[in-house]
Amino acid sequence: VLVNSDLSTNIPDVYAIGDCAQFKQPKGERKSIEQVWDTGRMMGETLALTLTGTPTDYNPGVWFKSAKFFDLEYQTYGWVWNELKENEEEFIWKNEEKELLLHFVFNKQSHEIKG
Incomplete structure (x- = not known):
């Protein structure tokens, strides 16, 4: 609809x-x-x-998703695509012992975090 x-x-x-x-x-x-x-x-x-009388536009803010599949738990915030877009770089940190991973995507010039 x-x-x-x-x-x-x-x-x-x-x-x-x-x-x-x-x-x-x-x-x-x-x-x-x-x-x-x-x-x-x-x-x-x-x-x-x-x-209820207060006309409001839908404004979802920053994209986020959180889910858990069996023992795999993840959260994503902002925009992280399968492949980096032009002018994007990434930083990945992984802790094998605790099975943790952080993946940041940011703009090369402004250093603004995209997700």
């Missing part, structure tokens, strides 16, 4: 959230459909504000 930034559809007083919501104009590098439970929760919170 195509939605605007306030989660409204082209039909007055009809909204869509969660896996069925596809943004007409996604913010920044975000995808038009985000099928993860936490974005669905944030969409619900946003829509609740609108429905």
Whole structure:
């Protein structure tokens, strides 16, 4: 279901959230459909504000995902792609003993952390 930034559809007083919501104009590098439970929760919170008299645009902030698969636990924040983009560098730190890994991607010129 195509939605605007306030989660409204082209039909007055009809909204869509969660896996069925596809943004007409996604913010920044975000995808038009985000099928993860936490974005669905944030969409619900946003829509609740609108429905109770405070019109609010969905603003998810920095992309993040946290999950656990058996003994593998991970978190990701920001934008880390399969391959580095132009003007990106990475820093990887690994602790074999504790099975920890940190992976930072940053802009080569500004040193801004991307994810």
